[in-house]
Amino acid sequence: EVQLVESGGGLVQAGGSLTLSCAASGFTEDDWAIGWFRQAPGKERQGVSCLNNNDGFTYYSNSAKGRFTISRDNAKNTVTLQMNSLKPEDTAVYYCSAELGARLCTIAPGLQDYWGQGTQVTVSS
Numbered sequence: 001e002v003q004l005v006e007s008g009g010g011l012v013q014a015g016g017s018l019t020l021s022c023a024a025s026g027f028t029e030d031d032w033a034i035g036w037f038r039q040a041p042g043k044e045r046q047g048v049s050c051l052n053n054n055d056g057f058t059y060y061s062n063s064a065k066g067r068f069t070i071s072r073d074n075a076k077n078t079v080t081l082q083m084n085s086l087k088p089e090d091t092a093v094y095y096c097s098a099e100l101g102a103r104l105c106t107i108a109p110g111l112q113d114y115w116g117q118g119t120q121v122t123v124s125s
Contacts, residue, residue, distance in 0.1 A: 002026040002098050002114040004034075009094060009119030012086055018121060020081040022096030030054050033105030034079040035112060036070065038092035038121070045095070047107020051079055059105055063090075086123045093118040 008020040022034055035050035049060045049070040058070050069082040079096065097112035099105060 002032075002100075004096050004098060004114055004116035006094065006096050006116040006119040009121045011122045011124065014086060014088055014123055014125050016086055016123070017082070017084045018086065020083065020094055020096075020119060020121070022079045022081075022116060024077050024079065024096075024098060027053075027098075027100075029100065031101050031103065033099045033102035034070075034072070035097040035099060035105060035107055036079075036081045037095045037097060037107070037109060037112075038090075039095070039118075040092040043092075045109045047109065048094070049081060050099070050105035050107050052102060052105050057104060059107060061107060083121075086121075088123050088125045090121060091123050092121060094121050095119075 005023045036048040039045040051070045067085045072079045095118045096116045098114040100113045
């Protein structure tokens with residue numbers, strides 16, 4: 001079974017940076033994608049970014065473009081989300097997800113097959 005473990009959340013001042021990591025295991029096929037999502041209190045879960053395992057295709061939400069970078073370390077089966085120029089509105093619980101059989105990854109929450117436990121990111125003003 002696929003398992004996802006996030007790490008790297010924390011408290012940072014506005015304008016600062018944080019790096020989130022998602023350690024993934026249990027895949028039995030090559031067509032899968034890792035996504036990053038976030039959920040602020042009282043709001044719906046929203047997609048931030050995703051990455052295809054087979055070809056490295058990446059996608060970013062408008063709020064993430066130019067500030068966040070998603071990347072992978074194949075040797076460690078880890079996908080990292082580097083977040084720069086953080087804003088208070090980036091405060092949320094961040095989740096990584098796995099989408100199986102993905103030809104092109106998506107950041108639609110309803111299409112994800114597995115979720116990690118989440119990690120809190122708090123950006124102070």
